[in-house]
Amino acid sequence: MAESSFDKGLESLVAELIRTHLVDSVFAKDAVRKGLTPEKLESLRQEILTRLKEAEESGLEHRDAVRKVMETISGFIPKDSLMSTVAKSFVDKIVPPAASQDKEEE
Amino acid sequence: MAYWPWMLRDIGRLRRITSILARHGFSDVAARLRFGAWLKNLFNKLFRRPLSSPIPIGKRIRMVAEELGPTFVKLGQMLATRPDLVPMHVVSELRFLQDQVPGFPFEDVRAIVEADLGASVDEVFASVDSAPIAAASIAQVHRATLKDGTQVIIKVQRPNLPETIKADLRILSGLASMLERRVPEIRQFRPLAIVEEFRRSLSREMDFEMELLSMLRYAEMFSDEPKLHVPTPYPEYSSKRVLVMEYVEGIKVSERQSLIDAGVDLPSIVETGMRITLRSIFEFGFFHADPHPGNFFVRSDGSIVLLDFGMMGSLESRRIDEMLVFMVAILTGDVDMLVNQLLDADLIGDETDLRSMRGDLQAILDRYSNIRLGGLDVAGFLAELADVTIAHQVVLPADLLLVGKAMGTMEGLGQEVYPEFQPLEAIRPYLTEVYVKRVLDAKRHTQTAARSLLDGLNLLKEAPFDIRRILRRLRRNEMGLIVRSADSDFEQRAASARINRLIFGGMFTLFFFAGIFLLDSSSPVRIVAGVVSEVFAWGFLMGFGWFMIQGDRR
Numbered sequence: 001m002a003e004s005s006f007d008k009g010l011e012s013l014v015a016e017l018i019r020t021h022l023v024d025s026v027f028a029k030d031a032v033r034k035g036l037t038p039e040k041l042e043s044l045r046q047e048i049l050t051r052l053k054e055a056e057e058s059g060l061e062h063r064d065a066v067r068k069v070m071e072t073i074s075g076f077i078p079k080d081s082l083m084s085t086v087a088k089s090f091v092d093k094i095v096p097p098a099a100s101q102d103k104e105e106e
Numbered sequence: 107m108a109y110w111p112w113m114l115r116d117i118g119r120l121r122r123i124t125s126i127l128a129r130h131g132f133s134d135v136a137a138r139l140r141f142g143a144w145l146k147n148l149f150n151k152l153f154r155r156p157l158s159s160p161i162p163i164g165k166r167i168r169m170v171a172e173e174l175g176p177t178f179v180k181l182g183q184m185l186a187t188r189p190d191l192v193p194m195h196v197v198s199e200l201r202f203l204q205d206q207v208p209g210f211p212f213e214d215v216r217a218i219v220e221a222d223l224g225a226s227v228d229e230v231f232a233s234v235d236s237a238p239i240a241a242a243s244i245a246q247v248h249r250a251t252l253k254d255g256t257q258v259i260i261k262v263q264r265p266n267l268p269e270t271i272k273a274d275l276r277i278l279s280g281l282a283s284m285l286e287r288r289v290p291e292i293r294q295f296r297p298l299a300i301v302e303e304f305r306r307s308l309s310r311e312m313d314f315e316m317e318l319l320s321m322l323r324y325a326e327m328f329s330d331e332p333k334l335h336v337p338t339p340y341p342e343y344s345s346k347r348v349l350v351m352e353y354v355e356g357i358k359v360s361e362r363q364s365l366i367d368a369g370v371d372l373p374s375i376v377e378t379g380m381r382i383t384l385r386s387i388f389e390f391g392f393f394h395a396d397p398h399p400g401n402f403f404v405r406s407d408g409s410i411v412l413l414d415f416g417m418m419g420s421l422e423s424r425r426i427d428e429m430l431v432f433m434v435a436i437l438t439g440d441v442d443m444l445v446n447q448l449l450d451a452d453l454i455g456d457e458t459d460l461r462s463m464r465g466d467l468q469a470i471l472d473r474y475s476n477i478r479l480g481g482l483d484v485a486g487f488l489a490e491l492a493d494v495t496i497a498h499q500v501v502l503p504a505d506l507l508l509v510g511k512a513m514g515t516m517e518g519l520g521q522e523v524y525p526e527f528q529p530l531e532a533i534r535p536y537l538t539e540v541y542v543k544r545v546l547d548a549k550r551h552t553q554t555a556a557r558s559l560l561d562g563l564n565l566l567k568e569a570p571f572d573i574r575r576i577l578r579r580l581r582r583n584e585m586g587l588i589v590r591s592a593d594s595d596f597e598q599r600a601a602s603a604r605i606n607r608l609i610f611g612g613m614f615t616l617f618f619f620a621g622i623f624l625l626d627s628s629s630p631v632r633i634v635a636g637v638v639s640e641v642f643a644w645g646f647l648m649g650f651g652w653f654m655i656q657g658d659r660r
């Protein structure tokens with residue numbers, strides 16, 4: 001199965017979510033800090049960040065596809081329904097328009 | 107007696123079982139067997155009440171099994187990996203079960219090889235050593251030379267093995283179903299299911315074609331590992347009952363003195379063995395479930411040869427994740443991580459008192475972390491862990507116990523070869539690293555989303571009510587609250603874990619359903635919309651993950 005551009009776009013998004021929201025908390029876990037030496041922790045962290053960055057960048061051009069897809073579909077949900085609100089907030093949160101990438105959520 | 111047909115059929119065998127039991131001091135049980143009134147509390151008697159013999163009960167059970175032959179030896183070996191079913195003192199004795207049995211005549215070897223390979227022994231091999239180099243309950247092994255001069259071994263299955271084992275299995279499942287019907291206390295151990303599982307694992311072990319495939323797969327997995335060698339099998343000379351493979355020269359890892367005399371680097375052998383075991387479990391999910399010292403050879407260049415791929419364990423990717431979290435939690439003594447993982451894996455029943463279980467688990471973790479420097483008894487530890495969780499109505503998955511067995515034997519091996527070996531110190535960095543990498547792997551998460559799509563489909567069939575409930579909750583605006591309640595209060599966490607699963611599945615299914623609905627009509631626009639909707643269901647999944655992460659950080 002060849003990777004579609006949606007896959008790549010999604011992976012790019014996932015990679016960014018992981019990088020900005022998950023990496024710190026995983027490395028802050030007691031279990032992890034106790035499991036490796038500080039040097040090893042640091043090199044592992046760098047290794048992972050590099051890998052995530054790569055995934056992020058290689059899928060960057062496909063992200064728009066993901067966002068368009070999601071916007072289109074949320075257009076099919078009846079406008080005044082609860083689902084539509086939920087869906088819209090998902091789209092905004094998951095795939096923020098390229099310019100306004102909010103780093104830290106409220 | 108009419109409803110005991112299995113008993114009538116195998117009456118001779120049954121009489122032998124009875125007399126062996128009697129000789130080993132289980133006369134009470136034997137008497138009950140003979141008169142048919144033995145059922146009540148049979149297991150309780152076997153395991154708890156001291157019976158009339160000065161020899162410890164576990165040891166007597168072992169002796170009975172050895173005398174009863176292959177099926178019971180194998181059953182004992184299987185039960186030795188199930189501390190959730192059998193008391194600890196019996197388990198530790200069952201580990202010593204030997205299956206050293208007399209060999210069978212070379213004429214039978216000839217006959218089986220000819221029947222299965224369709225050519226006479228002399229046509230296939232240049233020479234065959236008629237004295238076996240090993241004989242066990244399933245097979246015996248002969249050295250031989252191929253026509254081109256290659257040194258090989260032939261592993262030949264015992265003649266009439268399926269028949270013998272079948273009769274024993276009939277007796278076992280007869281007993282099991284009686285127990286299940288008549289003795290409510292035993293029902294929770296699901297004797298029938300155990301016999302069934304046993305039958306399956308035994309029939310896999312009796313299929314050498316399967317073993318051959320396992321060898322090839324294992325060799326392929328570790329093609330990047332120069333210090334491991336798996337003998338090359340010869341499919342063209344193999345069948346279900348005959349397995350021909352390259353002969354390898356080596357020292358059994360249990361022969362410590364010979365290893366020292368040969369000048370091999372003991373710590374590095376233990377390190378390699380441990381690394382291979384861990385990689386097979388946590389990287390490939392396909393591992394040697396019976397890595398006892400007899401199945402390890404060491405060569406003079408310090409490489410390890412692994413033999414006997416009859417019993418393999420395998421783990422799904424999701425199970426590997428669960429297992430990793432368990433192991434990391436255990437190795438670092440993080441009791442909250444452990445309890446949360448039990449919750450996430452949905453192993454905890456509604457009646458479980460989480461606080462008291464946490465306390466008990468903490469006690470074990472503390473005790474084991476204190477003896478850390480003396481080396482951790484992984485198998486013993488897992489057994490105790492199983493005791494505690496069972497007491498709290500948590501059923502540990504059988505694969506965890508199989509993993510425990512594999513790691514436990516590896517550890518024993520380490521102790522034997524190199525007593526200063528510290529398994530915990532050896533395992534911990536490796537597991538932590540694998541864990542971190544898996545948790546932070548973007549590709550894997552993206553793929554998991556695809557898999558969940560299928561789960562969502564299944565949910566769709568089963569859970570319309572759940573969806574309605576979820577919608578109600580959503581309307582009451584409870585969702586944010588639920589999703590964010592990632593505090594350390596276990597009761598609440600348990601509740602929210604369940605609810606989260608519902609919401610998660612429900613939302614996902616909604617999108618998915620919308621997609622199917624749209625796909626169902628013929629307009630091209632709608633078909634596009636349908637596809638897109640599936641995609642959105644997917645996206646939802648990621649969004650959900652993101653919410654969870656946010657919740658966690660709070």
Ligand SMILES: Nc1ncnc2c1ncn2[C@@H]1O[C@H](COP(=O)(O)OP(=O)(O)O)[C@@H](O)[C@H]1O
Nearest residue numbers: 240242245247259337351352353354400413414
């Ligand atoms: N490829 C081999 N080269 C040399 N000896 C072997 C080989 N395979 C098996 N043996 C010998 O035969 C014994 C039994 O083989 P094994 O595959 O473990 O059978 P079983 O399933 O009956 O335990 C091993 O312990 C080892 O001594």
Ligand SMILES: [Mg+2]
Nearest residue numbers: 400401413414
């Ligand atoms: Mg063996």
